[in-house]
Amino acid sequence: MAREGSYSTIRQKPRPLTITAIILLHILAMYGLAKAFAPEMTGSVERSVVSAFTVNITAPEEEVPPPPEVEPEPDEGAQGDPGREAVAKPVAAPEPKVVIKPSKPMPKATSTGTADTSGAADQGSGTGAAGTGLGTGGGQGGDGAGNARPPVAVTKPQHISGGIDNVRDYPIPEGGRQARRGNKVTVKVTVGVDGRASNCSIFRASPDPEADRLTCQLVVDRLRFKPASDSNGNPIAAPFYWQQRWF
Structure with missing residues (x-):
């Protein structure tokens, strides 16, 4: 038993866990030094340790189904003997029945002769169905009067001579000549x-009827023209329009 006033000299024993921890720390320190200075050696040691704990697990083999059965193709057999060539049987068409009707006698044609009446007699001195003559007819030309159409003008009449003076040929109207200036007549x-x-005739009148009437008289008395012509170049009568303007 210790005396009073002195320190205790009894030492406690280290615990097992503490000893184990110290040992592991020393091992880890040595492993770190070895890995830093000799990495190849530590790598081989690691691979050997890992391979010791490696477990190979083999998967069960899958069952492979058997191949499907293929049915054999049926035997087509050999080609048969060719048949006989078909030949069409000739067929005779029936003869058509043709009915011939008796022909009617043709009417008698007109002719010349000594008969006094016209008609279809074999001979006679009557009028015929056609002929020529100097009488009236429906043609465009002939020696007699007929219903021929008037010839059509191919060219128009052309003014060749004569003229009308706007001042001297017209009297002075009421209000002076300015009242007629700018007007025209056709x-x-x-x-x-x-x-x-x-x-x-007056085709288009002006505001001055007396001047229009005088224009008609001057055109007839003074103006001369080259007449119109037809397709054959013959002169024919044709209309002409004259316009008189007062300036």
Whole structure:
């Protein structure tokens, strides 16, 4: 038993866990030094340790199903003997029945002769179905009067001579000549084959009826024309329009 006033000299024993921890720390320190200075040696040791604990697990083999059964192709057999060539049987068409009707006698044609009446007699001196003559007819030309259409003008009449003076040929209207300035009149005449105008009429009148009437008279009396012509170049009568403007 220790005395009072002195320290205890009894030592406690180290525990097993503490000893184990110290040993592991020393091992880890040595392993770290070896890995730092000799990495190849530590790598081989690690591989050997890992291989010692490696367990190979083999998977069970899968059952492979048997291949499907293939049915054998049926035997087509050998080719048979060819048959006989088909030949069409000739068939005769029936003869058509043709019915011939008796022909009717043709009517008698007109002819010349000594008969006094016209008709279809074999001979006679009557009128025929056609012929020529100098009488009236429906043709376009002939020696007699007929219903021929009038010839069509191919060219128009052309003014070749004569003229009208806007100042001297017209009297002074009321209000002076300025009242007529800017107006115009159009007259229609017929130019004959002799080149003279006739049958004058007012086609478009002006505000001055007296000047329009005088224009018609001057056109007929003074103006001369080259007549129109047909397709054969013959002169024919044709209409002509004359416009008189007062400036």
